[in-house]
Amino acid sequence: MKQRPTILDVAKQAGVSKSTVSLVLQGNPAVKEETRKAVRQAMADIGYVYNRSAATLRSATSGLIGLVINDLRNPFFTEFAASFQMELSNAGFATVLANADEDPGLQRRMIASLAEHGVAGFIISPCYGEEAATLSELAASGTPTLQVFRRLEAEGGALPFLAPDYLHGGRLAAEHLIQQGCRNIAFLGGLNDRPVTRERMSGYLSVLEEHGRAPLVLRGQSTRAFGKDAAARLRREHPEVDGVICFNDLVALGVLAACPDLGMRAGQDLRVVGFDDIEDSRDSYPPLTTISCNIPDFAATAARRIVAWIKEGEAPPASARSPVRLVVRASSGVNNRQKGTRDD
Incomplete structure (x- = not known):
């Protein structure tokens, strides 16, 4: 028995990619009319028939x-x-x-x-x-x-898009360090032209502007290695910095690891705040103050939304933000009696 033509056969016949054929089959308006006609003609030439109901059933079940x-x-x-x-x-x-x-x-x-x-x-x-x-x-x-x-x-x-409220997290971190008495606060990590970097940094920048403080930004890979290098650079070139907000906890953990060799006491000479609240942040020395993205709750929300979309046809909002909170630990200079959690 002769094998039925496949979408790959259509793509080969039309001289386009499999993805382009799929877009044509779904009626996507992004495909040029000339390409659409070529794909339809290829389907007719080789006798390809798209079984839309079968494709939908396979996906849904x-x-x-x-x-x-x-x-x-x-x-x-x-x-x-x-x-x-x-x-x-x-x-x-x-x-x-x-x-x-x-x-x-x-x-x-x-x-x-x-x-x-x-x-x-x-x-x-x-x-x-x-x-x-x-x-x-x-x-x-x-x-x-x-x-x-x-x-x-x-x-x-x-x-649709779902993400933590990065901007608010940056504000919480900067406001906390100012309340702790920091005069010169730097932002460490994150690559240029990345939306997530801009968002996490924008809260920091707005708070510093409100308080008449000059920002200092050292961008780089969001890794422990970068955090160690950034701490050394601060010690060498910007010894006046007494507080840092890190793009993520990995950068912050690198800063904490570098402090002893640089003759700095984390939480005293340099107050450090991370972002994400990964498990390692609770076990670092000193324990890391950080912005929690409430990952279990975030995961539950994402799961509910994709399941509702699949089962009920209820698409998620085009864009939504989940709450974040400041988790205060010793790396920002807070003693045991002061430690706590804030989400204001």
């Missing part, structure tokens, strides 16, 4: 959710993935986990592979780069997709 994470080496994302998987399990879905490793090409291939295996939905914390190609791949899949933590498109884009 697979019971699988694709979770694509930009960097699972970062414990923040690992903690999210674990919490999200448990929440989905309670809802009767299984999680297929993929680590993009900050490689947009790998990310795109994984999305295509998961779509071919009929996942019912995607949760993606995307890596940056080749955004248009990644969005095209997601559109071609025709699968409900929720972006978390990072966004590949501007406000009002086609894919």
Whole structure:
């Protein structure tokens, strides 16, 4: 018996990618009319028939959710993935986990592979780069997709977005350090031109402006190694700095680790605040003051929204922010009697 033509056969016949054929089949308006006609003609030439109801049924009944994470080496994302998987399990879905490793090409291939295996939905914390190609791949899949933590498109884009309130977190951190008596506060970490960097930094900048303080920003990779290097640079070039807000806890943990060798007492000579509240922040020396993103609650919200979209057709809001709170520990100079949690 002759094998039925596939979407790959159509793509070969039309001289386009499989993703482009999928976009045409879904009626996506982004495809040029000339390309649309070529794909339709190729379908007619080889006798390809698209079974839309079968494709929808496969997706809706697979019971699988694709979770694509930009960097699972970062414990923040690992903690999210674990919490999200448990929440989905309670809802009767299984999680297929993929680590993009900050490689947009790998990310795109994984999305295509998961779509071919009929996942019912995607949760993606995307890596940056080749955004248009990644969005095209997601559109071609025709699968409900929720972006978390990072966004590949501007406000009002086609894919809904859920993230912590980074701006408010930056404000909480800066206000706390000023209340602790810091006069010169630096912001450490985060790469240029990344929306998440701008958001986490913007709260810090606005508070310093309100208090008439000059900002100092040292940008770089969000790693412990960068934190160590940044602490040494502050000691060498900016000894007046008495407080730092770090892009994430990894940078902050690097700063704490470097302080003894630099002759600085964390929490006294230099007050340190991180961002994320990963598990290691509770066990550092001294314990790290940080902005908590409430990962278990965040994961539960993301799981509920993707399941409701799949089961009920209820799409999430175009953009939503989850609450953050300041978790006060000894790295910012707070003694045991003062320690606590703030979310104001």
